Amino acid sequence: MLKEAEIRTFIDGATNYFETSAQQAASIGSPYLVTDGNPGTFEYTGVIGITGARKGMVYFTAPRGMLTVLLMRMQETDTSDENIKDLVGEVANTISGNARRDFGKNFVISVPLVIAHDADKVTAPHSRSYVIPINWRTHSAKLVVCLE
Amino acid sequence: MDDGPKRSLKLMIVDDSNIIRRRIERSQQIARLEVVGAASNGREAVELFRRTQPDVVTMDLTMPEMDGVECVQELVAINSKVLILVVSALADKATAVDAIEKGANGFLCKPFTDRQLNDALEELLSEA
Amino acid sequence: MxxxxxxxxxxxxxxxxxxxxxxxxxxxxxxxxxxxxxxxxxxxxxxxxxxxxxxxxxxxxxxxxxxxxxxxxxxxxxxxxxxxxxxxxxxxxxxxxxxxxxxxxxxxxxxxxxxxxxxxxxxxxxxxxxxxxxxxxxxxxxxxxxxxxxxxxxxxxxxxxxxxxxxxxxxxxxxxxxxxxxxxxxxxxxxxxxxxxxxxxxxxxxxxxxxxxxxxxxxxxxxxxxxxxxxxxxxxQRQESSLRQARQQTADILRTVKDGLFLLDLNLVIGSAYSGALETLFQRKDFAGLAFEDLLKSIVSERTLATALKFVKILWAERTNEKLVKTINPLGEVEVHLDAGNGKFDTRYLQFDFHRVRVDGEMTHVLVSVSDVTARVDLANELQASQSKAQGQVDTLLGILHIDPAQLSSFLGDSSAAMKMINAVLREPAREEGMFRKKLDTLFRQVHSVKGEAAALGLSSIESRAHAFEDDLKSLKEKPALSGNDFLPLVIKLDDLLTHLQSVGDLVSRLSRLHIAQPEVVHTTTAVLEQEKQKQPEGRADSGVAATLQQLAARVARENNKEASLKCTGFDMVPEDYRRTVKDIGVQAVRNAIVHGIEAPAERLSVGKAQQGMVRLTFQDVGDSGYKLIVEDDGQGLSTDRIKEVALKKGFITAERALSLDTKQTFALLFQPGFSTVETATMDAGRGVGMNLIADLTNQVGGRVSVATSAGKFTRLTMTLPRAAKRADDIEAA
Structure with a gap:
């Protein structure tokens, strides 16, 4: 199924980031659906827009604690808000890079947009979204895929 | 084209489908055109072309042996004045463009009505 | 002069x-x-x-x-x-x-x-x-x-x-x-x-x-x-001013025309004069001197780009008949995506037209006009989508029309509850193997009951989807190591099921509106029946359970080459609380009875039984002790040897243990997850979930199951249900 391959690409993008930059793999929890159009976010969210063969958006959202630890694992001592936002942007970039590689021209992917401390700004364009919990160390983040 | 006493122009049909060949043959109502041959693949077409020296050719693109694009190239090399109408399904525009690039003059999309075919041939002759 | x-x-x-x-x-x-x-x-x-x-x-x-x-x-x-x-x-x-x-x-x-x-x-x-x-x-x-x-x-x-x-x-x-x-x-x-x-x-x-x-x-x-x-x-001066006027007019036209207009020279480079609309269409300003290739590069696929460039070039060849190549214009309808800058995209459809420009018979340029045909394309797509959707709906509709509306709406309600349950189970946080594995059984039971009911109603489109979901679950069960990744296909199938259920639900509600809009339909028998049912005391409606089971029995018998009749008694007394449980158990039990119990007609005749088997389903109010649901078939009965054989094969028991098991212990094996005596899985049975599901469903409401059987004569399951059901739906709200 095409959709499965697509979602997997996004998941790989997100988990790869942990594995390559923190040398510690992230695992995913069992995915589920959110049908009320409000998949929810943590404090920091990196959004990429998608159009072309499919339309919608994908976002990676994580709590501050997780991102701080991730930064520290990357030997980064400056864990300011700015740096954390950069980090979320990076994860989103990796996800979109993966997608670009796998889907090519027909899958047009926007430049990531980072939203922090403002959960209301992130809304899924369609009522049904896939939520993939990402577990890393003791923390949990979410990857939300909302495709038409 | 001079409008004087009409010299009959010779038409050759190249298509691997019998049905299409017969359809084109039947639908020929342009007085100026006289069907001189029909080929079912590129190789046959080139051979027939040399023998019958047609002025106008309708050309299918996907055929066994030698495909339409290659065939167009060969026919134009033999007689640069020949008028070639590519008659093919529109699944692959790129191939159609290739055929025009190699020297075909126009394109007619399959499926077509008799009227569309005749209009296309008239258009082809009017520009020559 | x-x-x-x-x-x-x-x-x-x-x-x-x-x-x-x-x-x-x-x-x-x-x-x-x-x-x-x-x-x-x-x-x-x-x-x-x-x-x-x-x-x-x-x-x-x-x-x-x-x-x-x-x-x-x-x-x-x-x-x-x-x-x-x-x-x-x-x-x-x-x-x-x-x-x-x-x-x-x-x-x-x-x-x-x-x-x-x-x-x-x-x-x-x-x-x-x-x-x-x-x-x-x-x-x-x-x-x-x-x-x-x-x-x-x-x-x-x-x-x-x-x-x-x-x-x-x-x-x-x-x-x-x-x-x-x-x-x-x-x-x-x-x-x-x-x-x-x-x-x-x-x-x-x-x-x-x-x-x-x-x-x-x-x-x-x-x-x-x-x-x-x-x-x-x-x-x-006059000449100059008329020239200036002409230039001004040209500029006015270029500024106001809605289409994007520009000229391409032999090298496919855009000329310095172009219409203002171009800037809106492409969200850029640097057109003069821009190569056509560079304009297209970011908005169309490589293949289209290559074809497009070739296409413009063939226009320069005098051999080419301009009118006769219009249909192969690869840019007749191009989907372009313009980054709107806020993480979102603006998708538009553009139509490029190419015209030769001749000066004194010599071709000097190709005039390109670009128009935004998004509205037209959207409309066409919508039409097409609604057409294909309508086609699919007609198929489903034909299926639905045969089903009693009450049955259907109760099925839809149950199914969507089951889907919620499935999603809730998926959503439960899980990190280790054990937690993932635990989800499988619950998921199985939920989807299995939906499948059973869909099959009973003849809703094959739903049944096949549920079946596929089950297949996935089955293979996950056999997988040695489980992780969240393995659940992704399930969620996608869940998504598909939900979408499908939703569209069936939409249809049903539209149909019901149709009923209301046409009061003369009341004269049909179904409608009369419905009216009668409404007269029954609240909470005691049979809600089509018996009818559902009848249909299921007929279908299962047909598909398994058996002959069976089902007799339901007391279903109008099922309290609302138990409606779903009774139905779920009923579906499962009837299925088991026909697939496992009733013999093939020839076999029945050979042992002196009636060619047609009989399944009885009875619901009884037994006063203070609650209710009883009894399922009895006049089939081959349960063979302890056969049960032991299967249990042995599946590794549920050792050969040694098999010898020491008494009848009761042997029957208990039936209720273990994964046990089935039928070798190949069909839609109806063989997944080893039937008996287990019945036990589960009964336990959920605080009841218990007992089995009575006589080899070659009958099998009887008796489910005893307490007066007030334990609220099983609580989980669904999670």
């Missing part, structure tokens, strides 16, 4: 004609005015010089005569003569020089005197020159001795006073001779001078008149030139 003149003038009135006229006038100004004017002016100047010279010479003859007379008189009075002699000598030499000058031929550009005064290059004196020189030569002969005189002509004598001496007497004689001759010659000179002067004078007057004429014609030509130049300038 006028018109003929107009005919002649007309070509002259064009700007080019006027320009020719200006050149002609300019040249004639030079030829008619400047050259003759200059010549006439020099003529006048030269005539004046000649007149002046003549004037000077004219007085000399009388001066000479006067000097001669003065000398003679002084000589007579014995006066002083030297002064007069000097006078004579001066006049003589001046006249002599003047005459020579007048009679000498003039070099080059001397004036062109005519008539009496000669022609170009002639002496001033003209034809009079010979006579003048002749007369003067004669005069010189007589003057010579006088001019040659030196000394004093007197001699002083005391007695006679002063007397002429010899030279004086000679001088006196010479003087008299000179005077005599001069009296004849000098007037002759005078006459000639006067004639010359008159000639010069008339020449001068003529020249002046001519000069005036030339001046007047010069003035006329100059005026004409001024007029012409003014007309020309005006024309030029």
């Amino acid at each position: 006028n018109s003929r003149l107009g005919g002649i003038l007309k070509p002259l009135l064009t700007p080019a004609g006027l320009l020719v006229l200006v050149v002609i006038l300019g040249l004639s100004f030079v030829a008619i005015v400047l050259v003759p004017g200059f010549e006439l002016a020099s003529e006048v100047a030269e005539t004046s010089t000649a007149l002046k010279l003549l004037g000077e010479q004219q007085r000399h003859p009388s001066l000479i005569r006067a000097s001669l007379e003065s000398m003679r008189d002084r000589l007579g009075a014995r006066g002083y003569i030297q002064e007069s002699l000097d006078q004579l000598r001066a006049s003589n030499s001046q006249l002599d020089r003047g005459l020579h000058e007048m009679t000498v031929e003039r070099p080059g550009n001397w004036f062109a005197l005519t008539g009496a005064t000669g022609a170009s290059g002639a002496p001033i004196a003209g034809k009079h020159a010979a006579q003048l020189l002749d007369a003067w030569a004669r005069e010189l002969v007589v003057l010579k001795p006088v001019l040659a005189y030196h000394g004093v002509p007197y001699r002083d004598n005391e007695s006679t006073g002063t007397n002429l001496n010899e030279s004086g007497r000679d001088l006196e004689r010479d003087l008299n001779a000179a005077l005599r001759a001069s009296r004849h010659v000098l007037p002759q000179l005078d006459t000639e001078f006067t004639a010359i002067a008159n000639a010069l004078q008339s020449t001068n007057v003529r020249s002046a008149t001519q000069l005036r004429l030339v001046m007047i014609s010069g003035l006329v030509i100059a005026l004409a030139l001024v007029v012409l130049v003014t007309v020309l300038l005006k024309a030029r």
Whole structure:
């Protein structure tokens, strides 16, 4: 199924980031659906827009604690808000890079947009979204895929 | 084209489908055109072309042996004045463009009505 | 006449004609005015010089005569003569020089005197020159001795006073001779001078008149030139302003036209003039000099790009018939994505049209027009989508129409509850293998019951989806290691199921609206039945459970090549709380009874039973102890040996344990997850979930199950349910 391959690409993008930059793999929890159009976010969210063969958006959202630890694992001592936002942007970039590689021209992917401390700004364009919990160390983040 | 006493122009049909060949043959109502041959693949077409020296050719693109694009190239090399109408399904525009690039003059999309075919041939002759 | 003149003038009135006229006038100004004017002016100047010279010479003859007379008189009075002699000598030499000058031929550009005064290059004196020189030569002969005189002509004598001496007497004689001759010659000179002067004078007057004429014609030509130049300038201005106007109009058109317009040259580079709409269409501004390839690169696929470039190039080939290649334009409808800058995309459909531009028959450019056809494409897509959706709906609709509405809506309610449950289970946080594995069983039971019911109602589209979900679960169960990744296909299938259920639900609600809108339908039997059901006490509606089970039994029997009839009793007494449980158990039990219990018709006949098997389903209110649901079939009964065999094979028990199991313990094996006595999984049975599900469902509401069987005769399951059901739905809310 095409959709499965697509979602997997996004998941790989997100988990790869942990594995390559923190040398510690992230695992995913069992995915589920959110049908009320409000998949929810943590404090920091990196959004990429998608159009072309499919339309919608994908976002990676994580709590501050997780991102701080991730930064520290990357030997980064400056864990300011700015740096954390950069980090979320990076994860989103990796996800979109993966997608670009796998889907090519027909899958047009926007430049990531980072939203922090403002959960209301992130809304899924369609009522049904896939939520993939990402577990890393003791923390949990979410990857939300909302495709038409 | 001079409008004087009409010299009959010779038409050759190249298509691997019998049905299409017969359809084109039947639908020929342009007085100026006289069907001189029909080929079912590129190789046959080139051979027939040399023998019958047609002025106008309708050309299918996907055929066994030698495909339409290659065939167009060969026919134009033999007689640069020949008028070639590519008659093919529109699944692959790129191939159609290739055929025009190699020297075909126009394109007619399959499926077509008799009227569309005749209009296309008239258009082809009017520009020559 | 006028018109003929107009005919002649007309070509002259064009700007080019006027320009020719200006050149002609300019040249004639030079030829008619400047050259003759200059010549006439020099003529006048030269005539004046000649007149002046003549004037000077004219007085000399009388001066000479006067000097001669003065000398003679002084000589007579014995006066002083030297002064007069000097006078004579001066006049003589001046006249002599003047005459020579007048009679000498003039070099080059001397004036062109005519008539009496000669022609170009002639002496001033003209034809009079010979006579003048002749007369003067004669005069010189007589003057010579006088001019040659030196000394004093007197001699002083005391007695006679002063007397002429010899030279004086000679001088006196010479003087008299000179005077005599001069009296004849000098007037002759005078006459000639006067004639010359008159000639010069008339020449001068003529020249002046001519000069005036030339001046007047010069003035006329100059005026004409001024007029012409003014007309020309005006024309030029008009031309420029109409050009400017044309340019302005072109600019206005390009600015306001809704289509994107630009020209491509042979190298497929965009020209400097293009319409403003282009900037909106492509969200960029740098079009002039941009390669067509670069414009397209970011918005179409590589393949389309390559074809598009080729397509534009073939337009340049004269062989190509422009009209006959329009259909293969690869940019007839292009989907482009413009980054809106806020993480979102703007998707638009553009249509490119290409037209050859010819100047004097030569192809110079390709005109490209680009229009936004998004609205049109969206509409077409919508139409197509609604058409295909409608097609799918018709299929589903035909299925739904056979189902009792109450049955259907209860099925939809149950299914969506099951889906919620499935999603809730998926959502439960899980990190380790065990937690993931635990989810599988619950998921299985939920989807299995949906599948069973869908099958019972003949909703094959839902049944097959649920079946696929089960298949996935089954393979996950067998997987040695489980992780979140493995659940992704499940979620996708869940998504698909939900979508499908939703569309069936939409259809049902639309159908029910249809029922309301058409009250005459009430006369049909179904509707009458419905009305009757509504009369039943609340909470005691059978809600189509019995009917669902009947359909299921018929279908399962058919598909398993069995013959069975189902008899349901007491279902109108099922309390609302138990409706779903009873139905779920019923579906499962009826299925089990037909697949496992009832024998094939031939077999039944061979053992002396009726060809058609019988399944009884009874719901009983047993007062304080609650309710009983009894399922009984007259099939082959349960064989403890067969159960043990399967359990052994599946590794549920060891061979040793098998020997020690009593009947009750053996039957208990039936309720273990994954147990089934049918080898291949069909939609109806064989997944080993049937009995287990029945036990689960009963346990959930706090009830229990008992089995009674007799080999070859019957199997009876009795589910005892407490008076008040334990709320199993609580989990669903999680």
